[in-house]
Amino acid sequence: MVGRTAIDAYLQDHLDESIAELSRLVAQPSVSAQNLGLPECAALVAQMLQNRGFQTEIIPTGGAPVVFGERKGRSDKTLLFYNHYDVQPAEPLELWDSQPFVPTLRDGKLYGRGVSDDKAHITSRLFAIDALLAEAGELPCNIKFVIEGEEEASSVHLKDFVHENVEKLAADACVWEFGGVDHRDAPMQYLGLRGICYVELSVETANQDVHSGTGGSIFPNAAWRLVWALNSLKGPDERVRIPGFYDTVKPPNARDRELMDALPETADEYRERYGLKEFLKGLTGGVELRLAEVFEPTCTICGLTAGYQGRGSKTVQPARASAKVDFRLVPDQSPEEVLELLRLHLDAQGFQDVKIDLLGSESPARTNPEDPFVRLVVQEAADVYDMPMEIVPMTGGSGPNHLFIEALHLPVVTAGMGYPGTLAHAPNENIRLDLYLKHAMHMARVIQTFA
Amino acid sequence: MVGRTAIDAYLQDHLDESIAELSRLVAQPSVSAQNLGLPECAALVAQMLQNRGFQTEIIPTGGAPVVFGERKGRSDKTLLFYNHYDVQPAEPLELWDSQPFVPTLRDGKLYGRGVSDDKAHITSRLFAIDALLAEAGELPCNIKFVIEGEEEASSVHLKDFVHENVEKLAADACVWEFGGVDHRDAPMQYLGLRGICYVELSVETANQDVHSGTGGSIFPNAAWRLVWALNSLKGPDERVRIPGFYDTVKPPNARDRELMDALPETADEYRERYGLKEFLKGLTGGVELRLAEVFEPTCTICGLTAGYQGRGSKTVQPARASAKVDFRLVPDQSPEEVLELLRLHLDAQGFQDVKIDLLGSESPARTNPEDPFVRLVVQEAADVYDMPMEIVPMTGGSGPNHLFIEALHLPVVTAGMGYPGTLAHAPNENIRLDLYLKHAMHMARVIQTFA
Numbered sequence: 001m002v003g004r005t006a007i008d009a010y011l012q013d014h015l016d017e018s019i020a021e022l023s024r025l026v027a028q029p030s031v032s033a034q035n036l037g038l039p040e041c042a043a044l045v046a047q048m049l050q051n052r053g054f055q056t057e058i059i060p061t062g063g064a065p066v067v068f069g070e071r072k073g074r075s076d077k078t079l080l081f082y083n084h085y086d087v088q089p090a091e092p093l094e095l096w097d098s099q100p101f102v103p104t105l106r107d108g109k110l111y112g113r114g115v116s117d118d119k120a121h122i123t124s125r126l127f128a129i130d131a132l133l134a135e136a137g138e139l140p141c142n143i144k145f146v147i148e149g150e151e152e153a154s155s156v157h158l159k160d161f162v163h164e165n166v167e168k169l170a171a172d173a174c175v176w177e178f179g180g181v182d183h184r185d186a187p188m189q190y191l192g193l194r195g196i197c198y199v200e201l202s203v204e205t206a207n208q209d210v211h212s213g214t215g216g217s218i219f220p221n222a223a224w225r226l227v228w229a230l231n232s233l234k235g236p237d238e239r240v241r242i243p244g245f246y247d248t249v250k251p252p253n254a255r256d257r258e259l260m261d262a263l264p265e266t267a268d269e270y271r272e273r274y275g276l277k278e279f280l281k282g283l284t285g286g287v288e289l290r291l292a293e294v295f296e297p298t299c300t301i302c303g304l305t306a307g308y309q310g311r312g313s314k315t316v317q318p319a320r321a322s323a324k325v326d327f328r329l330v331p332d333q334s335p336e337e338v339l340e341l342l343r344l345h346l347d348a349q350g351f352q353d354v355k356i357d358l359l360g361s362e363s364p365a366r367t368n369p370e371d372p373f374v375r376l377v378v379q380e381a382a383d384v385y386d387m388p389m390e391i392v393p394m395t396g397g398s399g400p401n402h403l404f405i406e407a408l409h410l411p412v413v414t415a416g417m418g419y420p421g422t423l424a425h426a427p428n429e430n431i432r433l434d435l436y437l438k439h440a441m442h443m444a445r446v447i448q449t450f451a
Numbered sequence: 452m453v454g455r456t457a458i459d460a461y462l463q464d465h466l467d468e469s470i471a472e473l474s475r476l477v478a479q480p481s482v483s484a485q486n487l488g489l490p491e492c493a494a495l496v497a498q499m500l501q502n503r504g505f506q507t508e509i510i511p512t513g514g515a516p517v518v519f520g521e522r523k524g525r526s527d528k529t530l531l532f533y534n535h536y537d538v539q540p541a542e543p544l545e546l547w548d549s550q551p552f553v554p555t556l557r558d559g560k561l562y563g564r565g566v567s568d569d570k571a572h573i574t575s576r577l578f579a580i581d582a583l584l585a586e587a588g589e590l591p592c593n594i595k596f597v598i599e600g601e602e603e604a605s606s607v608h609l610k611d612f613v614h615e616n617v618e619k620l621a622a623d624a625c626v627w628e629f630g631g632v633d634h635r636d637a638p639m640q641y642l643g644l645r646g647i648c649y650v651e652l653s654v655e656t657a658n659q660d661v662h663s664g665t666g667g668s669i670f671p672n673a674a675w676r677l678v679w680a681l682n683s684l685k686g687p688d689e690r691v692r693i694p695g696f697y698d699t700v701k702p703p704n705a706r707d708r709e710l711m712d713a714l715p716e717t718a719d720e721y722r723e724r725y726g727l728k729e730f731l732k733g734l735t736g737g738v739e740l741r742l743a744e745v746f747e748p749t750c751t752i753c754g755l756t757a758g759y760q761g762r763g764s765k766t767v768q769p770a771r772a773s774a775k776v777d778f779r780l781v782p783d784q785s786p787e788e789v790l791e792l793l794r795l796h797l798d799a800q801g802f803q804d805v806k807i808d809l810l811g812s813e814s815p816a817r818t819n820p821e822d823p824f825v826r827l828v829v830q831e832a833a834d835v836y837d838m839p840m841e842i843v844p845m846t847g848g849s850g851p852n853h854l855f856i857e858a859l860h861l862p863v864v865t866a867g868m869g870y871p872g873t874l875a876h877a878p879n880e881n882i883r884l885d886l887y888l889k890h891a892m893h894m895a896r897v898i899q900t901f902a
Contacts, residue, residue, distance in 0.1 A: 219727060236801070280669050306755035
C-alpha cells in the first residue's frame, strides 16, 4: 500500500491541475431539462476516464447516454462510483455574480452551474485515482464508473439501464454521487433515501367555466370535487387515510434511534429559517422531531390550481381543478402499491371522477449502518476531517439509490464536498477547494483500504 | 293621453337619430375598471338629459360621479330609471370583428363595447321620452334618472350615494338598467337578485416554500390547511356547514313555484352548453331544478392557488395558499351576517390561521311579483312583443337592486333589449335594432300608463 503521506503530497501538489480539469467540465453546459450539451459533455467525461486508462463506453438510453468506465486493479474487489454529468438549469441568470458556465475562482471557492452537483464529485474522484496511479502505477482494486446524464430529470432511463446491465455493473460496494459536511464542518454519512410517488390529481366537471350566479346551486364544481377528494386523503391529524398505506412501513429500530439521537438539534434552526410557529403532531424538537422528519411517510400537497387566481373577485365556477401531490415513502412501501391504493381509495370514496397522472416515482431504500463498507468509509474520514463522520441512517429526500441497493445488492455510501453554502440548484453554486482536496484524500484512502 | 299610434310612428320615424345618439355615446370609452373616460362620459350623459329639459347634476362620489336628472310632469307620480354609463373593459381586442369604440352597424345590429350593457338602455329610454314630449309637449309624470359610473366595478360608492340622497331619489317605482327577451324572443320580467358575500381565504404557514423532502412530515403545509378549512364549509352533500347559515332563508312561496313552473325547461340546454354529466343533489330538470338554481344560497369555490402549478413535478411544500369563495344569498340572509358566521365557524373549527378578506358584497332583494307596477309593465309589453312577458320571480345573479328596494322602498322591474346573443361583457357586444325600437315603445307605454 502506498503511503498516505505520499498520496496527500501528490494531491496537494496537483490540486491546481485537477481544478483546471474541473473548470473545463463546468464550462461545458449539460442541462438535462433543456436538452443542452448532453452528448458533448458525455464525450468529455468519457475522455477523462480514458485518460486514466479506463475502458470506456458511451451507452445510449432513450434519453441522454450513460458513460460507463472500468479499470482493473490488483485485488478482485470492485468499487462502483455513481455520478451524473447533467446539471440543473442556470436560470435565473440575473442572480449570478459570475456567468454560470464560466467557472470562476473567488475566496477559495469555485463558482459555476453544476460545480457541486455533480461535476466536482466526478473530477475529485478521478483526482484520487490519479494519486494512486502516480504512486503505484496501478489501481489497488477494480474501479467502475457509471455516470448518467438525466439525474436532474428524474433519472427516467436509469432503471432500465441498471436492470439491463446487472453484470456490467457488478461490484462489491458503491459510492454515491453526493455527500458533504454540515454547518460545523463535520462530515456526514447519509444512508437511505425515502421513496416518492408524485401524482397530479385533476377533475373536470364541465366543458367551460360557468358564472357562479348560474351554476353555484346546481352544477358540479371542479374545485369542490378536488377539495373533497384531497380531504379524503389526509385530515388535520396528519394521518394518511388511504387504507393499507401504512401496512408495509418499517419503523426505525433501536440502532436507528441511537444514531438519530446522536445528531445535532435542528428545531431552532428550522423555526428561525422558515419562520415556523410550530411543528406538526405536537413535536417540539429532539430525536422525535428528527425521526418523524425522515422515518415517516408523507402526503404533501405541492400545488393547487383552479378557476380565478388574479387580484380581486371574479364570480366564476371552475370547470377544471388540479393538485400536485407527493407521497414520500419509507421501507418497505413501494410507489406502485401506493398508486394502486390511491386509486382504490378514491374510487371507494366516490371520486371516480378524479384522474391520477403519475409524474414521478422512486422506491425507498436504505443501506444498513452496520455494513462493513459503511464502517470503512467512516473510519477513513477520521484522519482527513477535524471531526468524526456522523451516520444519518435515513434522509428525507428521494433518488435512484434503490436501483443499486436492490438490483445490484450493493451497500451505498455517501461522501463528498457539499456544505451548507454550496447552493446546489441555486444561483452562485460553488464548492470549497479545501473540501475538494479533503474529499480526494478521503476517496484515495477508501479505495486503498477497500482493496 | 297621446295616442299610441302617434308615439309608435314617431319612434319608427326617428330611429336613425336615436341610434346616431347612441353611437356617439358608445364612441366615448368609459371603462370603470381602467378608470378610462369616466368624467367625459358623465358629461355627455348629463348633456343628453339637459337636451330633454332635465335638471341635471353631476354628483361626485369617492369614485366615478353619478349623473342625476329630473323633469317634472303632469301627474304627481314619479318614475325612477336606474342606469350606468360605465362599461366593461374591451379586451381581448383581437376577438372583435370591428373596433369596440367605433360603433358599427351590421345586419340590423349595432356593435360596440357597452352598447347593450348599458348605453342603449339609456338612449332608448330617452328616445321614448322624446316621443312623449314631441306629441304632448310635456311628460305625463315626473321622471328621474340615476346613472352611475361604477356598476361594472361593484357599485362601490352607490350604497353611500343612495343613503345620502333618499329624498332626492324619492319615487313611486323604478325601472332597472337591464332586461330583455329569451331564446324564443319572449320578453322576461326578472324580479329579484340574490345577494353575494365574496371572500378570499388565505393561509400562511412559513416565510418561504420548503422542500417537500424536508418539510413534508413535520412542517405545517398552507395548502393542506386551506383544503381542510374549505372542507369544513361544505361537504359533498352540498349543505353549507356554517352554523346559522340557513336560519334566515325564506323558501319560495306557492306563487313563486307557480311562476317558476311556467318558465321553459332549461336542463337540456345546460347539459349541452356546458357538457354536464349531471346536476347536483340528484336534480334532473323541471321546476325543482329552476327553484334550486335561484332560491337556494350557495358556497362556491371560484379559485384555488397554492405552490407549484406549472408542468411536471416540483417537490415543494407551499408556505401560502388561498381560495376565492362566493356565497350567493337569498332573502333574508345578509352578507354582513354571513361574514360574521364564517369567522365564528372557522375559529370554532380550529382555523384561526385562515384569514378572511371581503372582496365584495350585496344584499339579496326581491320585488313582489304581485306588485301593481309589475303587472302594469307586463301588461304594457303585450301589444309591443309577439309573446306575453313572463315573470321570473328570482334570478341567480347579484346587484345593487336592494338599495332601491330597501332604502327607497320601490318596486324594481326589469325591461330592456338584451337577448341571448347580445354578448354583454364579451367581444362583439351588440344590440338588435328591432328590440331597441320595441323597448322604446314599451317604455313610452309604461310611462303613460304609470302616470
